[in-house]
Amino acid sequence: MKTGFIGTGSMGSILIEAFIQSGALQPEEITASNRNPSKPEKLAERYPGLRAVLTNREVAEACRLLFVCVKPSEFKRVLPEIAPYLDPNHLVVSITSPVLIRHLEDQLPCKVAKIIPSITNYVLSGAALCIYSDRLQPEDKLLLDRLAGCISRPIEVEESFTRVTSDISSCGPAFMAFLLQRFVDAAVEETGIPREEATRLASEMLLGTGMLLTAGGFTPDELQKRVAVPGGITAEGLRLMDREVKDLFNQLIRITHAKYREDVDKVEAAFPNKKT
Known part of the structure; x- marks a missing residue:
């Protein structure tokens, strides 16, 4: 399956390497971009066949499944860049907890989900927290569960419990x-x-x-x-x-929840609800 990764920092690169090491994805199935082009280029050198591109648009055009692995503050830039090149059949997965499902649904015309990984996934262990939009069909959930299951134990959680x-x-x-x-x-x-x-x-x-x-x-x-x-x-x-x-x-x-609420407020400010 053609799978894209926007953001190849610490967690983005961990996910890519874990998927490849587990056999869930082959390098030639992966397209990756980053603001710093040298990062995906290094991954492409390490895993021949992996495609490093310069723009997020190229990732959206090449892949039906996209993982957005950027900081909350980066979503304001990234989502408008890819939205025009997505249709209802695309599936976008955020790994960032303060960006809520409704934020993604407001900004994107496609299926959306959140999968919050752990560094333990690098050794194909630990949990992956799964939060699914109502836009997903059963086969979409099965696809994500199978993919996440190759590197972790997928656990579906309520978004209200994202932080804890x-x-x-x-x-x-x-x-x-x-x-x-x-x-x-x-x-x-x-x-x-x-x-x-x-x-x-x-x-x-x-x-x-x-x-x-x-x-x-x-x-x-x-x-x-x-x-x-x-x-x-x-x-x-x-x-x-x-x-x-x-x-x-x-x-x-208490401290982590306070920081989480602060981050959510910043995302809210960046993406006012389109329905209001």
């Missing part, structure tokens, strides 16, 4: 990596263990924990109870963490 699901799925890897880094830093500072060794151990621990919580069937609460013997070392550590962490994650979610 993104906090967990897309921002979560960075949040968990931060906590893991602090764990490693403390181990090195307190004991002198080599950083490389501590990092390797912590990374393997996190991988195994994820498997216990998925394939192993444990809930987070059950896992804690299985590891923490009453009166033991782990139990002491958990008591400390419960006391010190307190409402850290509540504050985290």
Whole structure:
């Protein structure tokens, strides 16, 4: 299937590489553009057959399925560039959470959807959050589910929960990596263990924990109870963490939601509702 990518920055390039590595797309099926032409050109060099073009119009004209992988502020420029070259049979997928389905429907004459990926998709793991417009037919949803399923576990979510699901799925890897880094830093500072060794151990621990919580069937609460013997070392550590962490994650979610609302307001200002 001819598939276009507008924007080949961090997440756009991750998606392209993951789709190719998984076999979901062949390089010759992909057309990509970016404001910086060198970025898609480098992808074309790495994956012979991938077509790097200079304009977003060329992507729209060449492909029926388009992924728009740009920052929220870029949509004001990108959508008018491609809208004249789209018809009702095109399917445009945004990976940007603050740009809502209704924004896309107001600006584009075609089918629209949102798929919010995670960096974990680079290793063909983790979730992809799927939000579908009413314009989509069952076969369109099946197409996107199959494509996303090659690099992730597609999970359909309500758009009203976009931010919190993104906090967990897309921002979560960075949040968990931060906590893991602090764990490693403390181990090195307190004991002198080599950083490389501590990092390797912590990374393997996190991988195994994820498997216990998925394939192993444990809930987070059950896992804690299985590891923490009453009166033991782990139990002491958990008591400390419960006391010190307190409402850290509540504050985290409040902060991410505040930034999300700010970003949505900026998109609203850029794209006033055509129906009003």
